[in-house]
Amino acid sequence: MSLKNLEKRRGVMLVLSSPSGAGKTTLTRRLLENDPQIVSSVSATTREARPGEVHGKDYFFISHDRFKDMVDNSEFLEHANVFDNRYGTPRGPVMEALKSGKDIIFDIDWQGTQQLAESAADDLVRVFILPPSIGDLEKRLRSRAQDSDAVVEKRMARSADEISHWSEYDYVLVNDNVDATFQKLVHILEAERLKRRRRIGLSDFARELMEEGRKR
Numbered sequence: 001m002s003l004k005n006l007e008k009r010r011g012v013m014l015v016l017s018s019p020s021g022a023g024k025t026t027l028t029r030r031l032l033e034n035d036p037q038i039v040s041s042v043s044a045t046t047r048e049a050r051p052g053e054v055h056g057k058d059y060f061f062i063s064h065d066r067f068k069d070m071v072d073n074s075e076f077l078e079h080a081n082v083f084d085n086r087y088g089t090p091r092g093p094v095m096e097a098l099k100s101g102k103d104i105i106f107d108i109d110w111q112g113t114q115q116l117a118e119s120a121a122d123d124l125v126r127v128f129i130l131p132p133s134i135g136d137l138e139k140r141l142r143s144r145a146q147d148s149d150a151v152v153e154k155r156m157a158r159s160a161d162e163i164s165h166w167s168e169y170d171y172v173l174v175n176d177n178v179d180a181t182f183q184k185l186v187h188i189l190e191a192e193r194l195k196r197r198r199r200i201g202l203s204d205f206a207r208e209l210m211e212e213g214r215k216r
């Protein structure tokens with residue numbers, strides 16, 4: 001057996017959740033830029049695009065009617081209402097990515113994470129991002145300068161609710177220094193990729209080693 005076969009593995013479904021503004025999007029972008037083995041799940045949403053956001057890259061920006069059709073046709077792996085809008089993970093691209101041995105990163109809230117935990121517990125790795133303080137969270141939302149004051153207020157008002165789900169996650173990172181947090185995320189992913197249950201080629205490899213060992 002070649003060592004190449006040993007590298008075969010099931011993809012990781014890496015979920016990042018946090019209160020809005022804690023840094024999920026920043027960390028996701030960095031991971032995608034630095035690691036060709038991971039792709040991102042592009043959600044569909046009924047919310048308006050922010051300046052600079054690209055349809056099909058950041059989100060699929062769709063109407064409420066279209067969203068409802070997709071729900072009715074079971075096209076979502078999970079979906080939820082967040083901040084008066086609807087958000088959902090299209091099923092097809094996730095299945096394709098996992099089949100081709102890629103990892104896939106999801107920027108979804110606690111409701112979506114719970115749904116994925118029901119349907120794909122073995123593949124899931126859940127990471128919760130906390131801000132160093134509520135003051136920092138607000139500063140980050142305002143400095144991002146892409147939402148109106150009213151929208152920022154709404155996101156801040158929902159932050160405690162989102163944070164209350166922190167203990168449902170496998171890992172919790174406090175995003176104080178973004179470089180340090182990113183390194184921790186990379187280490188989590190590396191370790192999860194090495195987990196025995198994901199490594200499809202391992203049992204054949206070990207069996208062959210044992211057979212050869214017994215012959216000596």
Ligand SMILES: Nc1nc2c(ncn2[C@@H]2O[C@H](COP(=O)(O)OP(=O)(O)O)[C@@H](O)[C@H]2O)c(=O)[nH]1
Nearest residue numbers: 020021043079080082087088089107108109112
């Ligand atoms: N359940 C679920 N939540 C999502 C999905 N896409 C985005 N979200 C969550 O919706 C919330 C709002 O996202 P967004 O409007 O982009 O604001 P942001 O959190 O400031 O980036 C965040 O908590 C996201 O994680 C999805 O497909 N499903």
Ligand SMILES: Nc1ncnc2c1ncn2[C@@H]1O[C@H](COP(=O)(O)OP(=O)(O)O)[C@@H](O)[C@H]1O
Nearest residue numbers: 020021022023024025026140144175176177178
């Ligand atoms: N560790 C950090 N320190 C300071 N600012 C940060 C840090 N991480 C992210 N930011 C900034 O905070 C704002 C919100 O981050 P973002 O990644 O959009 O959060 P989320 O996707 O969780 O809403 C952005 O302007 C981003 O550049």
